[in-house]
Amino acid sequence: MKKRVYIVDDEPKIGNLFTNVLVRDGYEVESFISPTKMLKALDESKRPPDVILADMMMPDMDGLELLELLNEREVKAPVIIMTAHSSVQTAVEAMRQGAFHYLQKPVNLEEMRALLERALDLYGAHKELEQIKDEQQAKYAIDGILGASDPIAQVRDTIRTLSDAANTTVLFSGETGTGKNLAAQTLHYNSPRRKKAFMEVNCAALPDNLLEAELFGYEEGAFTDARDSKQGLVEIADGGTLFLDEIDSMSMALQAKLLSFLESRTFRRLGGVEDLEVDVRVLCATNADLESSVKEKSFRKDLFFRINVVNVKLPALRHMGDDVLLIAKHLIGEFNRDLGRSIKGFTEAAKKKMLDHMWPGNVRELRNVLERAMIFATGSRIEASDLALARPxxxxxxxxxxxxxxxxxxxxxxxxxxxxxxxxxxxxxxxxxxxxxxxxxxxxxxxxxxxxxxxxxxxxx
Incomplete structure (x- = not known):
């Protein structure tokens, strides 16, 4: 599909010249003699432009006013301002307000071509990123947390309520395999922070010194192998969400540093002397009983109170009744696509076997059991014998x-x-x-x- 260019210039000769050049270059072009007409066409068009070329000085409004109106309409296409030499400073101001770049009149056609290509490359990357974010948001829809039982319905309701509380710290608790990671990402992608990063770290996967460096970053020379400065996840997640999985495994010393950060939202990189401030929401997860850990003095009481503002408890699969069959049906659809199978469901004996099983590994265990069953199943439905479940x-x-x-x-x-x-x-x-x-x-x-x-x-x- 040809890239679409809008040209706005109150001199028809210039608009016609640029139109002829760009059409020969393979672009689809629409030319307007006033910003007002361009905005009207923009509002009525089903396909927005990929880039806009606009003169800075026009009778009904200047380039700065046009930029403001484009921003109000949330137009994502890059804007290139065309300006006379005497108005270059104004064009620079336009760039501060969101314009991609400017061309000085009389316009050099080769320079215009090169700038258009750069702008379109940027716009293409931006659209691709927006598409990925939209796909992530669809993937982590709140209703995507499957289950009709009361415990899981309460989880969805709680996440829906917390979505608007963009700064509230949340603790996800539950047995291993219950979907705490999925719940945390669902909360992020349904919150005002969804356009920013979701950064996750498993606190049990790294030794304390590496975990601290991973979280807060370090300056060059902070330790033997620190040849360059590095941002930590706290910094990278600025504006977004930081998810600390298995927080119960964090050492007491690092717990103290985390508490200080949660209280002030400031931190120092390892080896640094400057206090850095970030705006980040912190979500935590654990499969341990943190209250017992507090009593045993292996987890700080003040940190527990700080992260336990809202506790979202993910139910074990054995407490969700017939939901195991509902989730299993969804997983069959996934594995049919991934494995190229066409399994239609379960026999009654297989359903009974799944409902009778205690699922100590919860949804993670269910996924693994079903993936194996889908690979080895010989019929159109999964038989009880296809389900390799642990014995009591x-x-x-x-x-x-x-x-x-x-x-x-x-x-x-x-x-x-x-x-x-x-x-x-x-x-x-x-x-x-x-x-x-x-x-x-x-x-x-x-x-x-x-x-x-x-x-x-x-x-x-």
Missing amino acids: GQLGDLHGDDASFHFPLGRTLKDLEKAYIRRTLETNDSSYADISDELGISKKTLWDKRKRYNLDEVVDR
Whole structure:
């Protein structure tokens, strides 16, 4: 499709000249002798221009007034101002108000061609970015949080209410695999901050020193390998949202720095001396009981109160009744597209098997089970035998003939936890990340408990 150019100049000869040149260059051109007529055509047109060439000095309004009216209409097309030598300063002011650039009269045609190409490249990139953002917003529609049960309906209602509270800190809590990340992104993309960045960091995935550098950035020379300055996620997310997943795994020292930032919205890069201020919304997530962590003095009470302004609890799949079938139906549609299959649904026996299962891994487990079933299913519907579900007594995908766990009465909870973690590590050859997910704790917490209970003799991973 040809790129469309609007030309606005009160001298018809100039408009005709530029029109002839640009039509020969392959553009679709509309020429106007006044901004008023151009604005009328713009309001009535179903296809807006890709770029606008406008004279600075015209009888009914000048270029600055035209820019103001274009901004009111939210016209995204870049505007190139044409000006006489004596009005160059005014053209520079137009650029401050949003004009892409200016051409000095008499216009050099080669310069005009080059500037048009640059403007169109910029506009194309801008439209592509806007399309991506629109797709993200559609992907994270609030009604995209599936489920008809009361617990999930309450989650949607809460997110809908919080969408307008663009500065409120929110804590998402729930078991692993319940969709805390999805809920956080849904909140962001339905808030006034949706046009800015959504930056996520998993606090359990990085050691404390790297996590601090990732969050707050660093200056050149702050540590041995800091050869250049680097922005942190807090800075990059300015105007948008910062999502801190598994915040319970953050060290006490870093918790104190995070609290200071939340209170002041200012921070210093590592090795820096300048206080930097940002406007960012902070969302947090945890699968731990933070109130218990506060009592055990492994999480700061003041930080807990600061991030727990609103607590959105994501329900476990086993508490959502028939929603498991609703979500499974949606996932079948996804996997049909991704895997090139045409599975129509489930047999009644498969439905019963899914409803009877406890889903310790929640929606994440459901997705994994269905993906496997979709790959190996031989019929048009998923059979019960296609669903590789853990047996009662198993935790995820424990290996070995005896995956059950027995423990005598009369022992302490500490003894029980130690024995259960030992048994899980001994009978599961998955990675630490997978095992921590199955246990419902962070990888860092699993590592700490292994050290605390002297389980170093268990095979290292």
